[in-house]
Amino acid sequence: MTLTRERAIDMYRTAWTIRLFEERMAEVYLEGKRPAFDIGSGPVPGEMHLSAGQEPVAVGVCAHLRADDTVVGTHRAHHFAIAKGVDLRRMAAEIFGKVTGLGRGKGGHMHLFDPATRFSCSGIVGASLPPACGAALAAKKRGTDSVAVAFFGEGAANQGSFHESLNLAGLWKLPVVFVCEDNAWAISVPKGKSTAVADNSVRAAGYGMPGVRIADNDLLAVYEAAGAAVERARRGEGPSFLEVETYRFFGHFQGDPEVYRPPDEVARLKARDPLPRFAEQLLRQGLVTPQDLDAARGEAARAVEDAIAFARESPYPDPADALLHVFA
């Protein structure tokens, strides 16, 4: 699959925007929550699930999507939103609970909705699959070649919604790509303790669709496989399933003591950080220059700081509006 210089730089910038946004958010989130951790205090109250390390899944898949394609993400969804092109300022503002946010500050970080880019997510495990099937059914009924992508974790693959959605998508040949992020941990439950098969990708065969597993969080491997899956969907050949082995650098949520994790696991995963590996591949192939990559990373850093500043400076919703825009 051809990768142009422009596309490569764009993907690198997006990956670093995600990484820097998440690292910045980890700092911001702790403001006002020390010395005793108080989940309700500080500028970003509530739970926080960060996706650093999982950039290849979002970037490799969303690089193939258009504005009219739908993405439904998970409770850990910042990387998907950024890769789909959601406005970073409005996303940050939503996370800060500000009126300039995607949902006027009433949704928070697990409920990012953006009609402009057809992006949504949910805090409910396994809730991404049915709406993605719905969007795919809509595209099929309308006769367009739009596709939908459902992202979910390997833990969600044991939910009923997973099996129901794959069944309908297989039956109706919906233009949907199911992307399972296998970060090995369903909160604190390892995959081997919850899943009867080694690879969820083989479950796809039971629903009449091809399933592929991509090992080692390899961004360019995801990019190639996702390209094939998206093109299949656009051609009307039905759904596909990708399971991507990915790495969760942070805990399940910020403040997670992670006592369930082997002490050296994060260090081991960070030694396989997908972003430097991506850069190395691009450089070794002469596709980009170090200056290209530095410039892209600089742009990402500026965009993140701009978005955080915008969120900080934005006003909170008027308490009088508390009951407005609550119901669809």
Added chain:
Amino acid sequence: MSVVGILPNPASGKDIRRLVAAGASVDNLEKVKIVRRVLAGLAATGVEQVLLMPDWFDIGRRALEGLRLPFPVTVLEMPLSFTQEDTALAARLMRERRARCLVTVGGDGTNRAAAKESGDVPLLPISTGTNNVFPTPVEGTLAGVAAGLVACGHVAPDACLLRARRLEVEREGRLLDIALVDVAVCTDRSTGARAVWDTSTVSEVIIADVRPGVIGLSSLGAALGDSGRPPGAGLRARLGPGPYRALVPLLPGVIQWVEVASSEPLEVGAAVALDPRWGVLALDGEREVLLTPDTHLTVRLSAEGPWVVDVPAALGAASRAGHFRKPADTGETGGRGP
């Protein structure tokens, strides 16, 4: 001591060829069952010890659950890297422990990794991959019996062992890597999803063994015919506009016409220099090594690849020797069998 090693690859049978072609999906639970069948076959032969390669899904230990076997089974203690290096390391450890046959459960890549370290220990490859050339589909039980016959010395090596070829990729005279089937230069700028699935990205291919009835890039050899090629020679072909088009069954369910700019025979022992370029080197159908115009590689065709067990030949030789029968009046229920 008759020792057999079993090397199941937990990663085979899951790559992009399920998406871009009609490749079969093989779950690791199926590999567990294959290993159980192999163990059952081995139990019928008098093998004295079995060594298992560990893996992240624990295929070996799962296969052992509930089995009562007439030999000790040892799962190797070794660090796992979760890459093909695990297979190579296990093959080396098994060779050092005097294994007399190594049963591989995987695809071309699995066998390529094992062959790096198997030395003179014969391989018995069971295919679980997609479009494999080196391993062929073989029933696990029969594979186990054949491996046991070889390890116990019940069949003569010259009756059932074949020596495969290998392609040796060299850089500045030093061995960089090997392939058992083919070496291809692809124009991709990354290893991507590993498997080679689009011939438009292939600029040249070196084929170890030109023969019909295979799927994948190496099928190009037989498609081009034998005109002018000495018997037994391998082949080097450059793809692109030129005098020939060849019909190549590249993937399961995918047959493509491929334009061939030139082709030349490659005699055993001879080497060719690859055209330097930006790209990636594919070994046995998997993109492995990034190339730059400064990467000068040669590929040598060697007759000294791994020894391979011919399962029907082994079973046939044992049958002819009366290994599977005995008089009915002995009162025994087992003999050499289970």
